[in-house]
Amino acid sequence: MxxxxxxxxxxxxxxxxxxxxxxxxxxxxxxxxxxxxxxxxxxxxxxxxxxxxxxxxxxxxxxxxxxxxxxxxxxxxxxxxxxxxxxxxxxxxxxxxxxxxxxxxxxxxxxxxxxxxxPGVSSINSVPASAGIPLTHPGFSSSVLVVAGRDDVEEWKNAPLKGTIVILMGRDTLEEICANLIKAGRNPETPVAVVENGTTANQRVVTGNLKNIAKRARDVTGPAVIVVGDVVKVRKNLGFE
Ligand SMILES: C[S@@+](CC[C@H](N)C(=O)[O-])C[C@H]1O[C@@H](n2cnc3c(N)ncnc32)[C@H](O)[C@@H]1O
Structure with missing residues (x-):
C-alpha cells in the first residue's frame, strides 16, 4: 500500500x-x-x-x-x-x-x-490591533473574554462586568448581545467597536456604545470582530480617530 x-x-x-x-x-x-x-x-x-x-x-x-x-x-x-x-x-x-x-x-x-x-494569527487579537485597539491596557482592562456571538446568547447574563469582551460571529446578533450585556449590569455607555474585514484593504471600523452600536453598525455585512470595553477608547489616543 x-x-x-x-x-x-x-x-x-x-x-x-x-x-x-x-x-x-x-x-x-x-x-x-x-x-x-x-x-x-x-x-x-x-x-x-x-x-x-x-x-x-x-x-x-x-x-x-x-x-x-x-x-x-x-x-x-x-x-x-x-x-x-x-x-x-x-x-x-x-x-x-x-x-x-x-x-x-x-x-x-x-x-x-x-x-x-x-497555528495562525487569529482575528481575536489581530483585527482589534489593526484598528488601534489593544485588548489589555494599563488602567483600562487586564482581562479578555472571547466568545462566539451567534449562539447561546442567553448566557450573556454570566458575562463579567469589567474587562474586555471580544465577540466573533456576533454581527447578526449584536442588538441582542448589547441588550443582554446591559441587562446583566454593564454600563450602557461602555464603548464598543465593530471591526469589519480587519487587516484587509476593506477594513472598516464602526464605534459607539452598548446603547447605540447595533444601529450604527447596521450596514456591516462582512466578517466582523466586536470589542466591548474601555480599551476601545485607546484608539483615539493612538490617532486612529
Ligand atoms: C468561524 S470564525 C473563525 C475564526 C478564525 N479561526 C480566527 O482565528 O480568527 C469566523 C469569525 O472570525 C471573525 N473574523 C475572521 N477574520 C476576520 C477579519 N479579517 N475581520 C473581521 N472579523 C474576522 C469574524 O467574527 C468571523 O465571523
Missing amino acids: KKPGKVYIVGAGPGDPELLTIKAMRLMEEADVILYDKLVGEKIVELIKKLRKTAIYVGKNSGEKGMKRQEEINEMMKSFALSGKTVVRLKGGDPFVFGRGGIEAEFLTKEGIPFEVV
Missing part, C-alpha cells in the same frame, strides 16, 4: 497576506493540494492561485449545511492523503479558534492519517 501523505491544518491569519506565517507560506509552496475556506483573504487566494497548485475552495456556500460540508472536506483530506499527496488544509485565522480545526484533527487521528497543526 502507498504511504499516506501528510495533512497540514494551517492558519492563514486574518486576511493580510503579510500576516501569513513563514511556515504557512513554505507549506503552501510544498503542498500538492490546498483546500481553502471562505475566510481565507482574497489576496491570499490570489497568492495560492499563482502557486499553480490544485487549489479547491471548500467553504460553505449560502444555505449549505455545515455538517454535510464538513463530511465532504474530511473525505477530501482523506482521499488526497491516501493517494500520497501532501495536503494543506488552509483556514482563516488560527485553525483551533472557532474553526472546526479540532474536528478535522480528530477525524484524521481516527483515520490514522498523519497530520500537523500549524
